[in-house]
Amino acid sequence: MRLFLIPDIYQGDPSLTLVENDYHYLIRVLRYKPGHEFLGRDSNGNVFDLKITEITEDSCTLQVKESPGEYLKLPEIILYQCVCKGKKMDQIIRQATESGVSKIIPVVSDFSVSRIDTEKHGKLDRWNKIVREAIQQSGSLVNTVIENPVTIDNLLEINEPISAEGELGLFFHQEVLDSGSLHGYLSADPCRVFLVVGPEGGLSSRETEVLFNKKFKSIYLKTNILRAETAALYGIGAVQTILLESENWIIK
Amino acid sequence: MRLFLIPDIYQGDPSLTLVENDYHYLIRVLRYKPGHEFLGRDSNGNVFDLKITEITEDSCTLQVKESPGEYLKLPEIILYQCVCKGKKMDQIIRQATESGVSKIIPVVSDFSVSRIDTEKHGKLDRWNKIVREAIQQSGSLVNTVIENPVTIDNLLEINEPISAEGELGLFFHQEVLDSGSLHGYLSADPCRVFLVVGPEGGLSSRETEVLFNKKFKSIYLKTNILRAETAALYGIGAVQTILLESENWIIK
Structure with missing residues (x-):
């Protein structure tokens, strides 16, 4: 499902004419033709059925109808990402947002290469900007948010405890600490x-x-050793x- | 696990002397000292225990022993990646290699943004370099290779046909073309x-x-629309x- 972010100029009319970037994206990049139907979302989260009705040299006109459909509900994934250096962290945040992760919480961990001082460096502002851009670009229906950094020791103190029914905590580790599989843990349909x-x-x-004490499960991915951003x-x-x-x- | 790619000059001797790039990488970049032990792999996939025995101004000598360990056997995944622009393609190649994909075959597709002329731009050389670096950095035991670009029309003509027992072809598509799931297709344990x-x-x-005619199955990932590199x-x-x-x- 491709989802177009309807620009804020839209006022609820049954048609909408697009120029410049939006026109370029739909007609030149995606090569949509007259009659092509697709989904859109406005900044309030309302979803619309869109249809291309006219294309000119520098604009296109869409028919806009409120959509009666039911939309993707992604499982709620909360990513505690130990802080990596500059561009790596940016890439992780962008791609996690694109994938529809609900929340991203940077973690300052014992082996984090980079110490952060969010106040001083405005890092959180920058990360927020990356999240916003990624939502736009991917047309994500999930309103991903990024929170203030925590340490492993306090990662659940400022969030809901993991004891709740239907919640599951996992951490990827490079050594086999227990024998559980992803399918095994996820079969409870958290x-x-x-x-x-x-x-x-x-x-x-x-x-x-600390994570074991907080009832997190260790997952050993049997693949190669991956870099953090991978x-x-x-x-x-x-x-x-x-x-x-x-x-x-x-489960077997 | 860091894994060193043993150069093709190695003939099976119990010691190996390295110069130039390999010397530079181990001694200058990784700063290995005499006595340091690590794993290596030759181009046939054999794994060796390596140990630095001597370092001079412009060479280093390794003790080489066949490794008795048992190593990860990853499923064979062959990635046909439609060519994306510059850095995106580099990122895909690097991360696919890290994940232990066996083979990467660039595809010049109808909507590929970028046309490539591998002879002229030396792109394949560059991609090969990225693959080699990614193998070294991730310590991948898979000898990932990158092949010459093809089109969707000839993607199996220059490779083995998909008709063979135990082979499965999948393509990710942004629209629902059939109702199969990944678990469904992969349950045959290809x-x-x-x-x-x-x-x-x-x-x-x-x-x-064309893909359907070649017996590929369409997979609709129920997540957000992802960019190609994601x-x-x-x-x-x-x-x-x-x-x-x-x-x-x-399977249920």
Whole structure:
């Protein structure tokens, strides 16, 4: 489902004429033709059925109808991402947002390469900007938010505890700490998954202890050793797909 | 696990002397000292225990022993990646290699933003370099190779046909073309998966027809619309994890 972000100029009329960037995107990049139907969303989250009715040299006109359809409900994934250096962290945040993660919480961990001082460097502002742009570009229906950094020790103190029914906490680790599989843990069909992804140097053994005490489960991905920015998206792809296909499989 | 790619000059001797790039990488970049032990792999996939025995101003000598360890066997995934612009393609190639994809075949597709002329621009050389670096950095035990670009029309003509037992062809598509799930298709436990990932503008309807004729299955990922460089790794994470956990689930 491709979803077009309807610009704020739209006032509820049954038709909308687009120029410049929006025109270029729909007609030149996506190569939509007259008659092409697709979905749009306005900044209030309302979803519309759109149809191209006319294309000129520098504009296109859409028919706009409120959409009666029911839309994608993604499983709630909360990403605790240990802070990585500059561009790597940006990439993780962008791709996690694109994938429809509900919340991203940066974690300052024992082996985080980078210390952060959000007040001083305005990092949180920058990350917020990346999240906003990623939502626009991907047409995500999830209103991803990014929160203030925490440490592994206080990661649940400022959030809901993991004890709640239907919640599952997982952390990816480079060593086999227990024998559980993703399918095993996700077969309980949790309504909310907390996912901890370590930094380049991995989590310290102190941190894995803290996570076990908080009832997080350790997941050993049997693939190659992945860099932090690869592990995050790889893991989100695996967890989200297994959850989204929960109708298709059962545990052996 | 860091894994060193043993150069092709190695003939099976119990010691190996390295100069120039390899010397620079181990001694100057990684700062390995005499006595440092690490893993290496030759181009045939054999794994060796390596140990630095001597370092001079412009060379280093390694002790080389066949490694008795048992190593990860990843499912064979062959990525047909429609060519994306510059850095996006680089990122896809790097992350696919890191994840242990066996083969990457660039595809010049109808909606590929970028036309390529590999002879002229030396793109294949550059991609090969990225693959090599990614293998070294991630310590991948898979000897990922990148092949010459093809089009959707000839993608199997220059490779093995998909008709073979145990082979599965999948392509990610932004529209629902059939109702199969990844778990459904992967439950046959294929020994080789061909994965087609479209470019920014998606695959053309002509191309999806061609793929159906070649017995590829269409997969609609129920998540947000992902950009090409996100879709590739997200999909590899999902496919590889579902395959690696095939002992843990069965189809409903």
